[in-house]
Amino acid sequence: MSHHFPALLVIAPLLSAFFISGAGWLNRRFCLPLAVASLGVAGLSALSLFWRVVQQGPVLYRLGGWDPPWGIAYAVDFLNAPVLVLICIVALLNLWASHRQVEEQFKEKTGAFYTLYVLMVTGLLGITVTGDAFNLYVLLEIASLSGYGLIAMGEDRAPLATLNYVYMGTIGACFYLLGIGYLYIVTGSLNMADIARILPGLYENKAVLTALIICLVGLWLKMAFFPLHVWLPNAYTFAPVPSAALIAPLMTKVMVYVMIRLMLTVFTPGYVFSTLGINDAVVWFAVIAIVMGAILALGQRDLKKMISYIIVAEVGYMVGGAWLGNRAGMTGAILHIINDALMTLCLFLAVAAITYRMKSYTFSSLKGLIRKMPFTMGAFILGGLSIIGVPPTCGFFSKWYLITGALQAGHYGFMAALLFSSLVNVVLFFRIIEIGFFEPFNEGHGHGEHGPEPMNEAPLSILVPLWIVALGLVVVGVYTSEIITHVLQFAIPKAIL
Amino acid sequence: MSGIVATIIAKYNYWIYICLMMIGLYAMITKRNLIKKIVGMNIFQTAIILFYVSIGAKRGGTIPIIEHAHGGQSHAVEAVHYINPLPHVLMLTAIVVAVATLGVALALAIRIYNRYRTLEEDEILSRIRGS
Numbered sequence: 001m002s003h004h005f006p007a008l009l010v011i012a013p014l015l016s017a018f019f020i021s022g023a024g025w026l027n028r029r030f031c032l033p034l035a036v037a038s039l040g041v042a043g044l045s046a047l048s049l050f051w052r053v054v055q056q057g058p059v060l061y062r063l064g065g066w067d068p069p070w071g072i073a074y075a076v077d078f079l080n081a082p083v084l085v086l087i088c089i090v091a092l093l094n095l096w097a098s099h100r101q102v103e104e105q106f107k108e109k110t111g112a113f114y115t116l117y118v119l120m121v122t123g124l125l126g127i128t129v130t131g132d133a134f135n136l137y138v139l140l141e142i143a144s145l146s147g148y149g150l151i152a153m154g155e156d157r158a159p160l161a162t163l164n165y166v167y168m169g170t171i172g173a174c175f176y177l178l179g180i181g182y183l184y185i186v187t188g189s190l191n192m193a194d195i196a197r198i199l200p201g202l203y204e205n206k207a208v209l210t211a212l213i214i215c216l217v218g219l220w221l222k223m224a225f226f227p228l229h230v231w232l233p234n235a236y237t238f239a240p241v242p243s244a245a246l247i248a249p250l251m252t253k254v255m256v257y258v259m260i261r262l263m264l265t266v267f268t269p270g271y272v273f274s275t276l277g278i279n280d281a282v283v284w285f286a287v288i289a290i291v292m293g294a295i296l297a298l299g300q301r302d303l304k305k306m307i308s309y310i311i312v313a314e315v316g317y318m319v320g321g322a323w324l325g326n327r328a329g330m331t332g333a334i335l336h337i338i339n340d341a342l343m344t345l346c347l348f349l350a351v352a353a354i355t356y357r358m359k360s361y362t363f364s365s366l367k368g369l370i371r372k373m374p375f376t377m378g379a380f381i382l383g384g385l386s387i388i389g390v391p392p393t394c395g396f397f398s399k400w401y402l403i404t405g406a407l408q409a410g411h412y413g414f415m416a417a418l419l420f421s422s423l424v425n426v427v428l429f430f431r432i433i434e435i436g437f438f439e440p441f442n443e444g445h446g447h448g449e450h451g452p453e454p455m456n457e458a459p460l461s462i463l464v465p466l467w468i469v470a471l472g473l474v475v476v477g478v479y480t481s482e483i484i485t486h487v488l489q490f491a492i493p494k495a496i497l
Numbered sequence: 498m499s500g501i502v503a504t505i506i507a508k509y510n511y512w513i514y515i516c517l518m519m520i521g522l523y524a525m526i527t528k529r530n531l532i533k534k535i536v537g538m539n540i541f542q543t544a545i546i547l548f549y550v551s552i553g554a555k556r557g558g559t560i561p562i563i564e565h566a567h568g569g570q571s572h573a574v575e576a577v578h579y580i581n582p583l584p585h586v587l588m589l590t591a592i593v594v595a596v597a598t599l600g601v602a603l604a605l606a607i608r609i610y611n612r613y614r615t616l617e618e619d620e621i622l623s624r625i626r627g628s
Contacts, residue, residue: 134587141594148601152608159608160621166602167525170538174545177591181549184584 005045006061006074006129009084010139012041013122017115024111031114032099038118039095042125043088050081054486060131068131069194075131079264079334079491082483083128083257086338090249090345091121097349097465098242101356105240106153113153113242119146120246124254133180133266134190136258137173140222144169147251150243151235161234168221168231175218182211183266192266199267203275212267212276216259223255223315226289233296233308241355244304245348249341252311256318256337260330263322269495273325283414286320289313290417294424302362303354306428307347310387313421314340320414321402329405330492331484336398338483339386342473343395346383349466350376353458363435370436372456375463377436379470384429386473389422394477510551517544531609531616535602542595546588553584 016038023030052059058077062068076084095117106113123143130136148169152162184190186207187198202208217228224232232252236244263272273279293313300306318340321333351361353376358365370377386393389400399418406415457463476483505512517540524537558580606616613621 134590138590138594141598145594145597145601148605152605156612157625159605159612160625163531163602163605163609166598166605167534167538170542170598171522171525173594174542178545178548181545181552181584185552190587 002048005049006059006076007063008045009042009129010122010126012038013118017118020118021111021115024115028110031111035095035114035118039088039092039121043092046084046088049076050085053078053081068191069189072135073131073191074129076129077491078487079261080128080257082338082487084125086341087121087124087128087250090341091246093465093469094245094345097352097462098245100459100461101352102242109153116146116149117246120150124250127254128257131192132190133183133192133195137177137180140173144173147247150247151239153243154238154240158238161238165231165235172218172221175214175221179211179215179218182207182214195266196268203271215262219255219259223252224312225315225319226285226292226312229312232312233305236308237304241352245345245352248311248348249344252315253337253341256315260322260334264493269493279323279325282323283320283411286316286323287413287417289316290421294421297428298424303351304361311344317402317418321405324405324409324411326405326408327492327496328401328408330496331488332398332401332405334488334491335401339394339398339476342469342476343383343386346379346469346473349462349469350380350383353462353466356458356462357456366432366435367438373458376458376466379466381433382470382473388425388429392477393473394480397477397480514544514548517547529618531606531618535599535606538602539595539599546591549584549588553581555580
């Protein structure tokens with residue numbers, strides 16, 4: 001049984017999607033247990049795979065028993081094992097936190113929501129685990145299409161925002177497909193390891209260069225890298241909070257993972273960093289992304305949009321770190337995939353708690369919230385500190401590696417952008433703390449009461465997962481060096497110094 | 498001049514796919530009507546499907562079904578005689594994806610129409626600003 005875990009990762013949520021949509025018709029009470037059970041199975045598989053990779057090294061699984069260049073291979077190694085565990089943890093925690101909201105908000109559409117939810121997780125896990133370039137495209141579209149559905153279930157303007165996301169997302173996925181087509185013409189293979197084996201003799205070929213550029217543009221569209229980010233803020237803002245808290249932490253980060261996978265495994269670092277000579281240009285793009293993301297975040301007047309623009313800046317961190325071309329930068333980028341997913345989840349779960357009580361997420365509704373919802377705001381501030389990069393939290397460590405990488409590469413522009421965005425984040429989060437301390441003017445009440453409003457905390461079903469994530473930020477931060485020495489350092493090929 | 502023409506004719510399948518792709522992209526960028534944009538998106542996807550289909554084709558190749566029944570005379574198979582079926586099989590999946598994307602996009606267009614009673618993007622935006 002245990003050697004089938006890589007397949008089980010994808011199959012358990014995929015099959016459960018059928019049963020959940022059936023249960024949605026028959027009896028809505030069964031939807032949530034089914035979703036939890038399937039994601040639990042996937043999570044246990046991911047954990048045991050992670051453990052096996054740490055103990056014994058990479059795992060290769062042949063789907064249907066076909067050997068790799070012909071059949072589809074699922075490969076779990078030091079790079080994707082932590083991402084798999086991350087996806088399962090984020091999905092399960094968000095399910096725990098949002099199930100009450102889902103049932104109150106969607107009512108007869110609960111079954112549909114959970115179906116799309118597990119399908120989205122299926123897609124993300126599949127993208128991460130697969131070792132086949134075309135299979136990745138199919139799973140990418142599974143994740144995207146269910147993501148469109150999840151976002152479109154939101155408020156008034158959600159369908160229009162989703163439609164813009166559909167246009168951009170489709171162009172992105174098609175560009176990736178086109179790039180894979182060029183690679184297929186040149187190498188005649190779709191298996192990532194096989195392509196990497198054939199490519200070295202073909203580095204001078206213009207088609208390989210075209211393939212890389214087209215794939216990268218497609219992935220940048222999908223991950224909202226700065227000039228291509230226009231779909232993201234509206235889509236994440238108008239999405240219902242339970243969907244946003246799944247998609248925002250995972251979708252962009254998994255796309256960054258795919259980019260790093262292409263750079264390290266398919267095109268190999270030697271080609272990407274030495275032969276090509278575009279890394280400096282890409283890092284400058286990342287600098288622009290970070291600066292613009294930070295500036296645009298400053299101009300926002302509601303929480304979800306502000307966090308969305310912070311995500312745009314964070315994507316810049318990861319892309320820049322990966323393209324610095326040295327070990328520290330790459331470590332920082334991979335570490336930041338994990339950290340940023342947890343930080344974004346923390347912020348979005350706090351937003352979920354706030355919207356659950358206040359029915360609004362604009363800055364003006366935050367007045368007096370620190371006294372009213374101290375535990376929620378505590379976790380929110382902890383997430384904010386991590387985004388700023390204050391030492392015990394994990395955000396500090398990935399930023400530290402990124403800055404070290406920038407120094408080693410002599411890329412001071414990137415370093416300056418990182419520091420600038422940290423400063424802007426300080427302003428952003430302290431502004432929220434300031435608003436949170438002010439008492440509201442009690443305009444609407446009319447009772448003439450001037451005492452502080454009573455504590456009105458979010459239910460425990462949101463608070464407990466929120467605090468698990470918030471404390472997780474500190475735990476991951478404290479154990480950063482263990483994560484790097486036991487896992488991440490093996491994910492980066494020795495060719496990168 | 499004749500060199501360019503010869504290049505274009507020799508690789509006409511690539512030129513066709515690029516033209517189709519650009520038509521799709523142009524429609525998605527410049528058109529203000531949501532349905533026209535969706536049509537543009539579909540042309541864009543179809544262009545890539547045609548690109549894949551064309552790279553599997555071979556001059557003088559036939560469909561890759563090998564005929565040697567039990568007891569019949571078996572013969573060596575030469576790959577040159579058969580078109581490459583793999584890109585075609587891949588495109589079956591891509592067609593399904595394209596249809597699904599089209600379905601999602603049209604469903605969204607219906608929801609937008611029900612809400613704003615128009616499919617013109619600038620009218621929708623002015624209505625959002627107005628309300």
